Amino acid sequence: MLAIDGLTVRFGGLTALEDVSLRAAEGEVLGLIGPNGSGKTTLINALTGVYPATGRVRFRGADLLGLSSERIVRMGLVRTFQNLRVFRRMTVLENVLAAQNGIPDMRLVDLLGSRHRDAARRLRARRLVERVGLGGDADRLAGELPLASQRRLELARALVRDPALLLLDEPSGGMTPAETREMTGLIATLACPGRTVIVVEHKMALIVGLCTRLAVLNFGRLIADGEPTEVLQRPAVIEAYLGTESPVDA
């Protein structure tokens, strides 16, 4: 499904990612962890065409590097943002509706159709808004929502494109423990045959509860890749992540 080989991202003299090779199989939930500044978000930005990168990335057999963001997203690779990005001046439902640009069944003439009247897409968007628990807020301006709800909105917006590969960048960032538990439960329902999910996170409870595999980045290099509880016991991971204690207890 996704094959990354020798991915390198440089900003001037700084190497943010160096020679990262990683695979993700269909239907897998892959966790991606690492200390701050280790290159997790950079990896997502490189995959989605936000940053230029070298190496080779193949997604369902097609090369991704060098393609524009809008081409990549149209191929079925959709992401959320660590630093929350929603259209604050649109309502929740409009945000989800707007995310449907360029999905396969969208034709050029649809651009000139009323954005308020497309019943089928509207219904689908509304269902997703309800699925992430924002049913009561569907017609509020997205900018007025609390942070946890905006994260849920990002999730609904990603799902409306029915992505084959979903990249979640700290989906529980800034949430309370209770909100994090709810979000973990929600993410658990997203993986399905034909959809791969990659989760970038700091919270170990979320990672261990969700992921079937875990990859660890440190200083832009991949230092571990394997079964989650086993990976978290490796000395290199413990050292990179916490120094001395096992990160499972964090």
Place this chain on the structure above:
Amino acid sequence: MLDDHLIGVLSNMGMISFIALSAYLVLVVGEISFGQQAFFAISAYASGIASAMWGWPFLGAVLWGAAVSGLAGLLLAIPTLRIRGLYFAIATLAFAEMVRLALEIFTYRVEVDGELVGPDGSEGFRDIRYIYEADISSGEFLLVILALLAVTLAAILWIERTRLGAMLRMVGEDPVLARLQGVNVNLAKIATVAAAGLIAGIGGALYAHLNTYVEPKIFNVMLGVHGLAYGLIGGLGTAFGPLLGVALDIGVLESTRAFSGYRMIVFGGLVAVLLIVRPRGLLDEAAVYRIRRFFVRKDAGD
């Protein structure tokens, strides 16, 4: 009957509305242009040449002027595509000054009915005599202005209701996010700047034909700054916003003479205050949203 003063004010408001709508469209996709007066100027000249020198019919000349200024918009949009914010604003200002200075030296005169007609550098372009020749009163011309404005406004309002309109607002609010949702940001910006050029051009063509005379210095930066300010005052949530701005400035400040001599001070103060308390104008997105909800709720209660 409307008196001449009122007809003059309304005509002026109508023509300036085209610049305001033009600057508004660029604001919707997230950029600030100080150069929309250039398109007004280009079309004023192009349409005047068509009707006074080539003998084209009036409507054909207006469409021609708008097409030429739309093309100029396209030509401006492509090289400025990769610059944003302040740099885009400076580039548009420079472009407009280039156009104005080019018109200062642009001379193209032909003999029509034994008289030399055409743009004559800084002397300007006289004898765009369509309204005399066709014997059109200023009241009738006002109706033409209002009709064209209504068509333009209806087209923009319609697009704002469509997915295309939603895409333009996405580009304006967060181009990176828009791109990551499958929007072709470059195409959206190029098309918008070209359309904005075309719309300003309709106003310019009307201006040339109503005044029968244009000169380069009319199209200075203050014209563009006003056009820009109307959207910022009236609001960026709907195309009615810039029209509200025009109505407040020309309709109230300039025309009532209540602020005579102080008009620019009051206008400047109004812009400053609004930028602080309501950065996206009176009819901003939140206001438009509340108004719409108010009516939707009423419908639901029926």
